[in-house]
Amino acid sequence: MSRSTDPEVHVRGQQPPGGVERPRLRAGGAAFTALTALAATGLVAGPAVGASSANPCALPRTAAHHSLGLDSWNGSYPRPTHTLDAVMIFLSFPDSEPLTTPAELTADHFPATGEFFDRASYGRFDLRHHPRSEWTRMPRESGAYGIQRDWDSKKRAAYLRDAVAAADGDVDFSRYDIVYLVADPDAPGVDSDATKVVNLERPLEVDGAEIKRVVTVFERHPPDRNVLAHETGHVFDLPDLYHRPEDGKGDWDTHVGDWDVMGSQFGLAPDLFGWHKWKLGWLSHDQVACVQDPGPQVISLEPTGAPPASGGTLGTRLAVVRTGPDSVLAIEARSAIGNDADTCTEGVLLYRVRNGAASGDGPVEVVDTHPRTDACWDRSVYPPLADAPLEEGETFTVPGAGVRVEVADRTEAGSWTVKITPPAVD
Numbered sequence: 001m002s003r004s005t006d007p008e009v010h011v012r013g014q015q016p017p018g019g020v021e022r023p024r025l026r027a028g029g030a031a032f033t034a035l036t037a038l039a040a041t042g043l044v045a046g047p048a049v050g051a052s053s054a055n056p057c058a059l060p061r062t063a064a065h066h067s068l069g070l071d072s073w074n075g076s077y078p079r080p081t082h083t084l085d086a087v088m089i090f091l092s093f094p095d096s097e098p099l100t101t102p103a104e105l106t107a108d109h110f111p112a113t114g115e116f117f118d119r120a121s122y123g124r125f126d127l128r129h130h131p132r133s134e135w136t137r138m139p140r141e142s143g144a145y146g147i148q149r150d151w152d153s154k155k156r157a158a159y160l161r162d163a164v165a166a167a168d169g170d171v172d173f174s175r176y177d178i179v180y181l182v183a184d185p186d187a188p189g190v191d192s193d194a195t196k197v198v199n200l201e202r203p204l205e206v207d208g209a210e211i212k213r214v215v216t217v218f219e220r221h222p223p224d225r226n227v228l229a230h231e232t233g234h235v236f237d238l239p240d241l242y243h244r245p246e247d248g249k250g251d252w253d254t255h256v257g258d259w260d261v262m263g264s265q266f267g268l269a270p271d272l273f274g275w276h277k278w279k280l281g282w283l284s285h286d287q288v289a290c291v292q293d294p295g296p297q298v299i300s301l302e303p304t305g306a307p308p309a310s311g312g313t314l315g316t317r318l319a320v321v322r323t324g325p326d327s328v329l330a331i332e333a334r335s336a337i338g339n340d341a342d343t344c345t346e347g348v349l350l351y352r353v354r355n356g357a358a359s360g361d362g363p364v365e366v367v368d369t370h371p372r373t374d375a376c377w378d379r380s381v382y383p384p385l386a387d388a389p390l391e392e393g394e395t396f397t398v399p400g401a402g403v404r405v406e407v408a409d410r411t412e413a414g415s416w417t418v419k420i421t422p423p424a425v426d
Contacts, residue, residue: 057290057320066239069355086178095141142189174209239359257385271339274318305338344376347389
């Protein structure tokens with residue numbers, strides 16, 4: 001689902017406890033992302049598959065939709081640790097002659113989406129797209145399906161059935177892991193806010209294969225930046241990280257700001273959090289430091305967006321402190337590299353993760369280590385969190401968790417030396 005920039009002024013709330021121990025000033029700058037839609041009948045639960053990355057800091061997976069527990073993998077979702085094939089089917093309608101071509105709409109999303117995941121996964125995942133070269137004609141006019149953000153489930157089901165049936169003669173669905181249904185963006189009944197992933201309790205059975213979820217794309221031409229990367233993240237069991245106001249007004253980006261594409265497709269630093277990369281299998285326990293022992297622990301963190309060193313090796317990319325049976329504090333370095341090349345600030349980012357919070361309910365919350373300042377008002381989706389990372393020489397004690405994080409320095413190779421001190425145990 002797309003979102004335009006919110007023109008309202010961002011008003012800061014009351015000063016929270018805690019703060020950086022070295023005073024500093026920051027310059028101040030100034031977005032609706034995709035929402036996973038469940039079919040009316042619900043969501044496929046799927047079997048659990050053991051995750052090799054599990055360690056004492058790995059939260060257990062819960063029944064929450066898109067739970068960020070990662071001690072096991074929900075087998076109803078494809079895990080992006082190898083090549084996955086995606087078919088792109090372009091749908092036209094009897095009431096509109098397309099003004100674009102399938103090739104032009106393909107170029108709106110690829111190779112950019114594939115490159116995003118190649119960088120995010122350190123080359124461990126290849127999203128191979130297979131676009132159809134011709135339009136597939138739907139049997140009904142575009143307005144007949146009632147396409148909109150909060151879509152009527154019966155009309156949405158009719159749209160999916162008609163689309164798959166119309167394409168079945170030309171497409172062998174058994175060859176593909178992911179299905180993108182791309183509607184003619186200029187058809188009168190198409191609403192760009194309706195872009196989303198539809199999860200099916202009862203899979204569609206076609207060509208001897210089961211289709212458990214479909215990405216329905218209704219984007220304008222050209223589309224919102226990174227929108228398909230966000231939607232494809234849902235296909236891999238990643239949650240929405242934005243906050244959706246009840247009245248649809250106000251800030252959507254108060255939870256994570258610019259710092260993950262699952263929060264905002266417009267973010268300046270949209271690379272996936274290190275926690276997401278661990279869940280997806282792109283980081284192993286060798287790249288995750290679990291801080292358990294009392295007393296300070298010094299860790300050298302490579303930026304999560306940096307490519308592997310020669311030979312494909314990765315150093316430590318994520319540090320984790322368990323803060324409860326269902327929560328952790330995650331610590332990672334973010335630099336202007338890879339998917340984060342356009343970030344307006346660099347440093348060590350802190351965020352809370354809760355395994356029992358469902359998609360859209362705040363499973364991740366970035367810790368604002370500079371609560372009195374903002375940054376990048378001309379570009380950031382949420383300036384209050386644009387300056388969230390700690391920089392060299394700064395120390396911050398996380399309110400409520402008691403974890404003390406000190407950034408000692410940044411090496412010539414680009415790694416950040418961090419001292420992490422868990423709270424004292426009585």
